[in-house]
Amino acid sequence: MKQALLARLTLGIGVPEDEATLRDWFQATALTVRELLTARWHETNRQIRETGIKQVSYLSMEFLLGRGLQNGLMALGILDECREALAECGVKLEDLAELEVTPALGNGGLGRLAACFLDSMASLGLPSIGYGIRYEFGMFRQEVLDGWQIERPDDWLADSNPWELMRPERQYLVRFGGRVAEEGGRLRWVDGEAVHAIAYDTLVPGHGHYAVNTLRLWGARAVHPMDLATFNRGAFMEALSPRLRARTVVRVLYPDDSTVEGRELRLRQEHFFVSASIQDTLRRFLDEHDDWSLLPEKVSIHLNDTHPALAPAELMRLLVDDYELDWEQAWALATKVLSYTNHTLMPEALEIWPCDMMARLLPRHLQIIEEINRRFGQELHARFGGSRPELFSQVAVVEGGDHPRVNMGRLSVLASHKVNGVSQLHSRLVRERLFPQFAELYPERFENVTNGIAPRLWLNLANPSLAQLIDETIGQNWRRDLTRLADLRPQAENDEFCRRLAAIKFANKQRLAALIEHRLGIAVDPTAMFDVQVKRIHEYKRQLLNLLGVVARWNAMRATPDQDWPARVVIMAGKAASAYHMAKLIVKLAHDIGHHINNDPVTSDRLKLVFLPDYNVSLAEYIIPAADLSQQISLAGTEASGTGNMKLALNGALTLGTADGANVEIAEEVGPDDIFIFGMSVDEVAALNQSGTYSSREIYRNNHQLQEVIDQLGAGQFSSDPARFWPIVDSLLDGNDHFRLLADFDSYWQAQRRVDAAWRDQASWMRKSVRNIAGAGRFSSDRSISDYASRIWNAQYLPA
Structure with missing residues (x-):
């Protein structure tokens, strides 16, 4: 391996070893990996032609x-060998991985x-x-x-x-x-x-x-x-x-x-x-x-x-x-x-x-x-x-x-010849609401294939310490069959396993806290709950409901500062489409609220809100292993599946979510006591919409807590421009709240209080975390692709 790396460096990149930069070493290592993969690629194509x-x-x-470097090394089974070869040349593999775009x-x-x-x-x-x-x-x-x-x-x-x-x-x-x-x-x-x-x-x-x-x-x-x-x-x-x-x-x-x-x-x-x-x-x-x-x-x-x-x-x-x-x-x-x-x-x-x-x-x-x-x-x-x-x-x-x-x-x-949705709930709605006439004409075409995620990236690479703990506990077969994670479920009652899991989570939170301070200059406490919502900024994703809840929490903490409010860091990330003005205004609101409450001497030791810009796969690899709470709060019937919910559960975060998309199936796997479901069901949303009686202003008038939050936005309490967030207020009140944030707000607030109560008992929280990891095996993309191969494509596999 060392000889191959040096050959690529000097002959492929054209740089002698004593003049090589980290960028040169990255290119040389990547080319070495690519050459090894190319041999397998040619063999694969030969097998396809012959069979x-x-x-x-x-x-x-x-x-x-x-990023491809560590993934390629892991696929080839030479990750440790390459790390050692680079170390002999005075180079850290982790430094090279950070250079990859x-x-x-x-x-x-x-x-x-x-x-x-x-x-x-x-x-x-x-x-x-x-x-x-x-x-x-x-x-x-x-x-x-x-x-x-x-x-x-x-x-x-x-x-x-x-x-x-x-x-x-x-x-x-x-x-x-x-x-x-x-x-x-x-x-x-x-x-x-x-x-x-x-x-x-x-x-x-x-x-x-x-x-x-x-x-x-x-x-x-x-x-x-x-x-x-x-x-x-x-x-x-x-x-x-x-x-x-x-x-x-x-x-x-x-x-x-x-x-x-x-x-x-x-x-x-x-x-x-x-x-x-x-x-x-x-x-x-x-x-x-x-x-x-x-x-x-x-x-x-x-x-x-x-x-x-x-x-x-x-x-x-x-x-x-x-x-x-x-x-x-x-x-x-x-x-x-x-x-x-x-x-x-x-x-x-x-x-x-x-x-x-x-x-x-x-x-x-x-x-x-x-x-x-x-x-x-x-x-x-x-x-x-x-x-x-x-x-x-x-x-x-x-x-x-x-x-x-x-x-x-x-x-x-x-x-x-086949049409599928991506969760059980979504597939039902595709048949019943999106394409009902087609489902009547061609019922045999419609299938469900619930989405999945690749455990290679979202556990092996993103959270190697947790992967190693799982290896030591149940062996390595879960890497090829994620349903084997169910064997972890008894470990929820094993104090030593829970202690080690808590230590891994804390180390991941320290790593994320360091990144937040480096990028934003905001110091956050890794002992606090890391409450995460990371996804594309869109009104149906309801980041705005999260922000209303943050302000309501801040108001309640200021009103009763001596109450036992668990320390919480709310972490948001995601991009708004360039022409989506309301989504971009929500991003601005998150920053303005964060700036206001992060500097409040009464509450800032127990409540912070941070928005990490430029969310991508690399940033997700920092956030997801560090999350304690996963917010999946779309209006029931609007999120097809979600995959962030799966990644976060796989890494031990507990879900706070509506009965939407794959949240429903996560709840089936982890059990009702280890997930926080709130809000209207799909059928209740449909009944409310069909009744024509929904009045967001009526809810606003009858809920003092919600009224206070919306009035604060309308009065410009979080902004130097008093009118800045009027479009948001207008959408909630005069636009009749299209995504029904106000209808679900009280249920959301009560669910957040249940989260607070659960967090206070850290031993119980870690047991819940173990059961979430154990219940995530169903959500492997390997299982999804097996379903596609058998039910959609009628495809076969190459011999192993």
Whole structure:
């Protein structure tokens, strides 16, 4: 190992040992690891070709990857060997790991879930290729200036990326605009503009299996990178405009879609990566087979949420236009290979595109979608005649009216042979509320696959001391089968085990406290309860309910300072979308409240609020192992699953949450005494909304505690600008509180008091913590992928 590292340093990086910086050592170590993984990668691909086994094409707009160095070393089983070799050279592996930049390829749970799924596919030996976009800047880097979120470009590619392999031989032409012409009796998409999609491959290693799968991200290159004649005339920028325009499609993740231009760019991005991915999938199939009837046996194409929903139209375009299959055969193949995971019940997230925009950018795709819609209408008429005249309008892919639109969620369901939600509750709501007519028409299509997380990252790497304690207690089999964590449950009554667990938690809290002081200049007490809410900032996530509770606690502490208030540090982190003004105002409110109460001499020794900026995987690795309490407080029926709740429970945090998403299943696993559930149920929320009687002002008038908090916000007590938070007050009172914060507030406050009571008995709290860890085994992404393989993809595994 030492010889390999030195060879890469001197020959690969071109630096002699005595001149090498830590950055040089990182690059040399990463290249060494990549070479070892590449050998396994080639063997994996050889096995796939020889066995003819099915491959899954996993299409996702986001892949929120963790840092690759330690993960690769762990997968190869040489973590300790590499650490020792580096130490002989005077280098600490941990210092190198801190240098690695987290790829900015995702925003939150969706992207992190996709990364966990890739990890599990490789670890189980399930052949797959993840497809996405190689964003040059990705999700923005969040800075905070005077409490306001500021977006900065996240230039994650500023240094060379040692993990990717450029594959210029894997490039595909992707078209935009133009027109549809008839040639030889067939329709062809012609003219317009085009860019080349260029493949960049990242290796995804398995743990406990030799398999190394591929994450293929698409970069963009202009077909004609420069107009030399224009350049020679002196119009230098104009000459380079084709290159700049082509690169625009891969510049950033989720461009601001508050403008028509932003929405068009979003549609361009979705088509760009879908087209390249489908072309590549079909090329891989045709390299080995010449019989289209084999396509469903060899290929699964999975849509991770609705962003890749153009895949059915692009697949039909290629099969019908380019490969000249007849429509019926092409549609039968498409519906057998496509499957779709829905990740949200929010209507705005289901991708609805104006037909006029699609006609400008993707004229042939609009024709194909309209033909899919027409044939669907004929099918319904043949099935029901005139007995269900309203049905087609409820399921139509192309919605009519003065401004016709394409409903991509409906297209995804119609074109897929399987559709799944991501928790038991969410899957029920997908069937009953989001797509009820489709569930009636095609009940066999709908499945549930509860989300999971990769224990390799969220326990082995993020919390190695806890992983070691578990190894010593129940052996190492849990690393391959997380359900074995259930064997820990008797340890809840073992005082020595609980003592060691408490010591590990305290060390993790000290580590996080040091980071908070370093980054924010705020000293927090690691003996206090670390109360954590870390997730994308959105009104439905209800960070605002958390903040109302913090102010209510502060008011109560000031009113009764001699009461036994347990010390608590409330930790928040997350990014607000750049155009989401209310979410950004919530970020500002968190900072203003924190600044006010953190400097209160009466309460600051027992209550602090900190907001850690630029939440990403690396920061999560500090926060999650240190958390005591996990806030999962969305309105019941709005969170599809959540995965942060699983990561926090796996690391021993107790959940304070609503009966929403996977919280319901966590409660089933850990038991009602070891979780704090509050608020309305899904059915109670639905009944309240249907009654039309909800009045947030009535609740405000009748709850003195809540009234005091809202009046403080409205009066500007936490701000130098008295009117700053009026939009928040207006949304709660005059906007009738869309996400029902006030309806759940009293239940939330009572649950927080139960948390206080439980925390006072530290021995009992640690027993609860053990049972949460023991109950987390169900939430492994390995189990999720096994469910997908058997119930969605009908896929097999490579031999171990």
